[in-house]
Amino acid sequence: MRFTEVIPIEFSLHEMNRLGGNLDLQGEVSIAERVAGEKQIVDTPPVHAQLHAHREKGQIPVDGTLTGEVTFLCSRCLDRFRYVYTLPYQESFVQSHEPVLSGEEDAKGRYLFSGDTVRLDDSIADLVLVQLPLIPLCQPDCKGLCPVCGTNRNRHSCECSTERLDPRWEVLKELQWGDG
Numbered sequence: 001m002r003f004t005e006v007i008p009i010e011f012s013l014h015e016m017n018r019l020g021g022n023l024d025l026q027g028e029v030s031i032a033e034r035v036a037g038e039k040q041i042v043d044t045p046p047v048h049a050q051l052h053a054h055r056e057k058g059q060i061p062v063d064g065t066l067t068g069e070v071t072f073l074c075s076r077c078l079d080r081f082r083y084v085y086t087l088p089y090q091e092s093f094v095q096s097h098e099p100v101l102s103g104e105e106d107a108k109g110r111y112l113f114s115g116d117t118v119r120l121d122d123s124i125a126d127l128v129l130v131q132l133p134l135i136p137l138c139q140p141d142c143k144g145l146c147p148v149c150g151t152n153r154n155r156h157s158c159e160c161s162t163e164r165l166d167p168r169w170e171v172l173k174e175l176q177w178g179d180g
């Protein structure tokens, strides 16, 4: 797993006001620390964010696009594969007059911030992480590994017979024919 140094994506209200309430932002957000325990994730380069923020009464909507990729191990065949994503980003930020925790939201699901600095990295990481597949597959119809010989069935076929009678059917057969 690679831990890349990234510049946090954030902006100051002061700077935004100086620019007339509109701000274009781009930067990179690391999610590697957040997925460090996931065995099926081999590599997670930073997420690239291209965003626009503007000031409204009582909130700051931010929207744009997140792009990036994750290298996964396929759940069925254990091959490595690249998962490339492009996600729409749309969140709102609300200033709190009390100290808040990083990533804290209000009742409407808007991210809270205190002070002058709006940090976007937690909201970006949250969005990417919920969109990643729980059961990553190299292709939708991945044939997986043969349970008998371990051959990757996407690349080779084998002669193993994997038909096994479900033990529950054995019970049924006895029920039907047992009195005969």
Ligand SMILES: [Zn+2]
Pocket: 074, 075, 076, 077, 078, 079, 137, 138, 139, 142, 143, 144
């Ligand atoms: Zn696969």
Ligand SMILES: [Zn+2]
Pocket: 146, 147, 148, 149, 150, 151, 158, 159, 160
């Ligand atoms: Zn086999």
